[in-house]
Amino acid sequence: MTAAIGYYIRTSTGLQDGEGQRHAIEQRVRQEHGGDAWENATAYLDIGLSGADPKRPGCQRMLSDASEGRLAVLYCYALSRLSRKLMELIRIVEHLQSTGCRLVFVTESIDASTPAGRLHLAFLAALAEYERECIRERTLCALAARRARGHRLGRPPRD
Numbered sequence: 001m002t003a004a005i006g007y008y009i010r011t012s013t014g015l016q017d018g019e020g021q022r023h024a025i026e027q028r029v030r031q032e033h034g035g036d037a038w039e040n041a042t043a044y045l046d047i048g049l050s051g052a053d054p055k056r057p058g059c060q061r062m063l064s065d066a067s068e069g070r071l072a073v074l075y076c077y078a079l080s081r082l083s084r085k086l087m088e089l090i091r092i093v094e095h096l097q098s099t100g101c102r103l104v105f106v107t108e109s110i111d112a113s114t115p116a117g118r119l120h121l122a123f124l125a126a127l128a129e130y131e132r133e134c135i136r137e138r139t140l141c142a143l144a145a146r147r148a149r150g151h152r153l154g155r156p157p158r159d
Contacts, residue, residue, distance in 0.1 A: 014048030051084035
């Protein structure tokens with residue numbers, strides 16, 4: 001089996017379909033490889049899953065295909081779509097590099113196969129993890145404030 005082009009899409013909720021990510025990746029693949037390349041690209045999808053969860057099935061399948069030499073290049077819409085944890089992102093990037101798979105982030109214009117791309121990647125990965133932690137902290141603070149004011153949290157009781 002020859003190494004091929006793949007793309008990874010993740011959404012945080014099942015209400016999102018990843019169509020915007022797919023469209024941007026498709027444009028980039030067609031620009032770099034031509035139209036036929038897109039028709040033969042392999043999709044790795046994790047719809048409605050957290051970027052902090054390292055056991056996402058689409059991501060695991062992508063890593064397995066890379067290990068077996070099935071991927072020459074992987075496109076991802078944005079760094080935060082691949083992982084929201086710095087160490088997990090580094091693990092994924094190192095794994096892909098060890099298999100010879102080129103990793104490209106479309107919106108950040110990062111090619112992780114170059115030294116400058118890896119530096120840019122490390123900086124943005126740290127920011128993505130920081131952003132995730134700040135969101136979590138604000139959410140917990142807001143929930144505690146609502147509880148303190150006597151608001152009921154969660155679903156309404158069933159009749």
